[in-house]
Amino acid sequence: MATENISDSRIRLGMVGGGEDSFIGAVHRVAARLDDHFDLVAGALSSTSERAQRSGRMMRLPEDRIYPDHAGMARLEAARADGIEAVTIATPNHLHHEHCAAFLDAGIHVICDKPLACSMAEARDLAARAKSADLVFTVTYNNTGYPMVREARDIVASGRIGEPRAVQIEYAQDWLTNPIDAEGHKQAAWRTDPARVGPGACIGDVGTHAFNLAAFVSGLELESVFADVSSFVAGRRMDDDANILLRYGGGARGSMWASQIACGNENGLRVRVYGASGGVEWDGETPNHLKVIEYGAPPAILTRGGFGVGSAANRITRMAAGLPEGYLECFANTYLDAAELIRAKQQGRAPDPAALDAPDISDGMAAVGFVEAVVESAGKDRWVDVRR
């Protein structure tokens, strides 16, 4: 398997949040485990002590490394000879800053779920801490871990489609079609609560994924947005649908649709970039395929592992062509890259340059800026600069 090269010992990993019943916590664990580069050995897995205990046992953590809170965990793990080398932060957004800061200050590498933080101030503070401590800080904008997304990026970067002109992105879901946030659905409740989720709900949850993906594939910097943000469901406190106009550096224009009330869209993430001489189209529900257009010839369908695919995609390809890879594999690729970055730091060497594709704190900061700009634009009905 391309990704299996286990000459080093496993990286000792801890987790904050992500206990039983957490969807994303389980994703992080499988992603960390898939290539066997990490060993989960400690956790503060829930704010409720009983659930923290139960979750820790479910994951077979040693009793003394099942912590009731992140602060104690950071302090005690830092003090152990066999303490964790990295931590996954899988708590609600409003806790990211405090939790990440604690581990950075304890000298522990951080893998933080997205979005990074609830404000640019928080994001900048984390970036400063990570920089001064010289630690790896990965933010799991995991969609850039799909091999065919990296292929798309390489094709655009190579100039094969010419200077980008049009960028169309969308991320449509339907799980918030009904007011489940008001009816006791725990995940829906915090994700639509301004106190816990930050200034944007739908735009923070799925909008920032789309923002990140488009930036990655197009290689362009988003400069400004004009946003029309809606909350369609009675009683909902935050946005559940947004239409956003995009202006990129270099003159490309586009639009983004982010929604969590689009019935029938389970997880419709899609990016299309068109340049002066071609285009690329990728759809997250068929992630092993990439449509590549060179204007003047029939479009080609590139497949993961198939003919004509380049080294960046092949490096993170596990399965033979035609054997589908999915979401867990792409998430695992973010962990794979993080593992290489952490080991390179530990070994005092330069990392494999390809591992720098892992989304880092600068991607996290940019996405926080995007949310702030969208909210500001929607409030003021004018174009707002995203760069901050």
Added chain:
Amino acid sequence: MATENISDSRIRLGMVGGGEDSFIGAVHRVAARLDDHFDLVAGALSSTSERAQRSGRMMRLPEDRIYPDHAGMARLEAARADGIEAVTIATPNHLHHEHCAAFLDAGIHVICDKPLACSMAEARDLAARAKSADLVFTVTYNNTGYPMVREARDIVASGRIGEPRAVQIEYAQDWLTNPIDAEGHKQAAWRTDPARVGPGACIGDVGTHAFNLAAFVSGLELESVFADVSSFVAGRRMDDDANILLRYGGGARGSMWASQIACGNENGLRVRVYGASGGVEWDGETPNHLKVIEYGAPPAILTRGGFGVGSAANRITRMAAGLPEGYLECFANTYLDAAELIRAKQQGRAPDPAALDAPDISDGMAAVGFVEAVVESAGKDRWVDVRR
């Protein structure tokens, strides 16, 4: 065949513009001929006399009914006992007003290509003339002639998907990727020439199709737009790409992307409408299918002629399920409806209500208003009311 019911004699039809080398002229002719309700008997087919002659002969028109210009044609045909009953106007946009007016004033029904006119003033004037003369005036926003588009409209109207919330439309082409308008491509030249095409190029040509389709399917009135309009190709005088935010009556929101520089998109017309309890999705490159979502159940794929499809679609369905129908058939349905409306007028009876689905002058006017509003919004960087 559902559409074949030829108890009446054929309607005598004339054509202005649309001679040899015209793409859309040929489409109109086949569409008129398909169900055998029309007989093309007269034409002023080109502004160049020689081409007009040659085109008329190619179509086997009688020599005395091959006219050098529309004005003479309108006058002489109106004077004949066997003169044309209806005329197709297939000239460039800036001539629509003059040409339509001439035939309306001669008491002849009009089938005009879209967009209707270059300004609301022109459009209103034509509407007034058609009304006072009590004539049929069809504007060939033909996509509403697809059976599954009518099915989608009926599903939305029935309330099955609930109150519409999100409307996503796009019409992406790539034929203007290169500066062919500056290189002698006749069709491209007039379609990007402000003197001949009106205030919007891409937004008039394909944008108004998308606008019309979304209004038809959603049953909603578009109230205001915020537009970002671009011209990407060096030397091009008009827009070739536009991203537009949409606010509909009743609170639905959405966006439209219209482009003629999106490499790999041959004719990508797509409409999606999502309501409080479901959605419909239709793609013009697979027009015989319609995805229907009722939230809480798996999506269904309705097929033209297939199970579960209603009467409006079946009325204009020619082929058995699984035998694909295409663009010519949908265009022919617009002619089919026009034939019924014309005969009802002639026979002094009420038309089959289903034939009122044919796009008429009010649709044409609304689309002209859309173009004006988009141009104004793009110029002023603010939301602009579309209703005028």
Added chain:
Amino acid sequence: MATENISDSRIRLGMVGGGEDSFIGAVHRVAARLDDHFDLVAGALSSTSERAQRSGRMMRLPEDRIYPDHAGMARLEAARADGIEAVTIATPNHLHHEHCAAFLDAGIHVICDKPLACSMAEARDLAARAKSADLVFTVTYNNTGYPMVREARDIVASGRIGEPRAVQIEYAQDWLTNPIDAEGHKQAAWRTDPARVGPGACIGDVGTHAFNLAAFVSGLELESVFADVSSFVAGRRMDDDANILLRYGGGARGSMWASQIACGNENGLRVRVYGASGGVEWDGETPNHLKVIEYGAPPAILTRGGFGVGSAANRITRMAAGLPEGYLECFANTYLDAAELIRAKQQGRAPDPAALDAPDISDGMAAVGFVEAVVESAGKDRWVDVRR
């Protein structure tokens, strides 16, 4: 429009069978009308005199050219100065021989629905008559009229996919899932009646289409078959499903599945041919696309009217790329080719070689041979030679 070149006068056409309520009769009429090369002027449209009259009036035939039977029609039309030049035979299979023979003997070109006849003896007799009379004889295996089918044929013939190895074809429908033939469904009744349909029902109706299509695309001669033929529906008298192994000249092997009881398959005609260095795949429900594989490169999706498509397809392409064409257009292409062949005969010149792509009596004969061989193989449980 590529196909519109109407310098000649229309060919006077008659029709036998195909009156009101006939599905295929209406298809023939539209197909003949689409490019304006034919004028339907006479008919013996039903075996029931009243229906024949009503159908003829519906089609606006002159009263004296609405005939009660084919024999009188052949005789009287042959005697008229303005008599029909060609006739469409759209009667049930068991009448094809008699009807075709009458018109051939009257010196009238024939366009006969498929299958050609109920036995090789009948087929050979018609071939002999057509040959001695030097008349055009088209058999409407219309699927070869799809532009992308001709493109597929050209690609295989060019050697781009190498020597064919594997041929996979299927034609699956579901309209005979229930015993509608026993419940008064007229079309189903005759199509499953051995006295009217010939030795094969499903294999004659859809199986021969698949057989013809595969031969056309692959350029190979089918040599022998091993067939497993079933009748699944209680009370049905003939086959409604068949699985057939195929051995082609040159060593290619394959299989065919023909069915009319495959729920959910409205009209699933599909052909795939794989050679030593590539392959082509075409699906009749998305007929404007063709997947082309050159081994070692990503597959390309060729589109009708799009980049990289050759002259045979473009010659019969009406609409711009992305504007879908369908079944009527492909059927019209068979008529388009027939018109050219007929005119060439009339004008004593060689036809446009491309028009020879129209399926002719040799295709019709081969298909009758296929049906006979399949029935024989199923009866004897052994490989049977198809060539006869």
Added chain:
Amino acid sequence: MATENISDSRIRLGMVGGGEDSFIGAVHRVAARLDDHFDLVAGALSSTSERAQRSGRMMRLPEDRIYPDHAGMARLEAARADGIEAVTIATPNHLHHEHCAAFLDAGIHVICDKPLACSMAEARDLAARAKSADLVFTVTYNNTGYPMVREARDIVASGRIGEPRAVQIEYAQDWLTNPIDAEGHKQAAWRTDPARVGPGACIGDVGTHAFNLAAFVSGLELESVFADVSSFVAGRRMDDDANILLRYGGGARGSMWASQIACGNENGLRVRVYGASGGVEWDGETPNHLKVIEYGAPPAILTRGGFGVGSAANRITRMAAGLPEGYLECFANTYLDAAELIRAKQQGRAPDPAALDAPDISDGMAAVGFVEAVVESAGKDRWVDVRR
């Protein structure tokens, strides 16, 4: 995550074969690791001592549990208090019998790659040993581990599609298009070597997957086959393409196409079952979707994790609807079920009945019988009974 319930300690696992450069070995390891139910602690990973050592170290096995051969491993592991509880056999087919037997005899549960053995005699012998030792014996026909395959099975079993009539299966690949087996490609060499692969190459490798999948989904027993087996590539010693007619108990009929020379088919596994009142269609390249037809209604597209999906599929669903799962996840489900079966044996309790879906030795035996029957039929040109 539905599959994560780690109350028990991990099962100690060994592996025979599957060392560095083995594709399927890596698949087994990830599959075993994904849900954290297994711990790989011992291995005889290659027949070459040096590669066995290097592979063992790559997997971080303790030095004393990196074995040079399977026999020593079985003996020594059985003697350890912390010896392996289960073993994965990932060697070429001709070694399966010897290797499996050694571990069964040592009282160790077996997870064997497919096909099970090179003859019915070998297969029966293994079955007898497994039975007498009361050990779990899983054969990794992993495609039954796809959630939507289990959903398809449940739908057919529920009677929703009626009595099955038509079964269409195919498994087409293209990796043996060229004579790479003769050019030093290690994997291709043994897979086309009669001494190592058994009587069938393509039919054993992919044909048995298709056979197993169709039996699982349809719930039918295949009774007899008529096969046409080919070897297209010069110098190849065994079959690389096969067309096979299928007769099932209960009267259903069908065909299978298995190929490894079908250019452009990376891994085209597809099963379709049609009954008297509906059908199911599943395609292994889009495994998260299942088309379900109830005759008389539009088809529905069921999605893994989506609305209307039943408990068998949901039990093994890890990701939310719309987040694609792939091949590794389905393979992991086979391991998940094996883990439950092993623990139930160890704990002296009945297993979760759902875990009995794991393909076991009876599935392995049936597939060996299928290969033998296909080879016999192709040799004798007659129908051959598969049940043996």
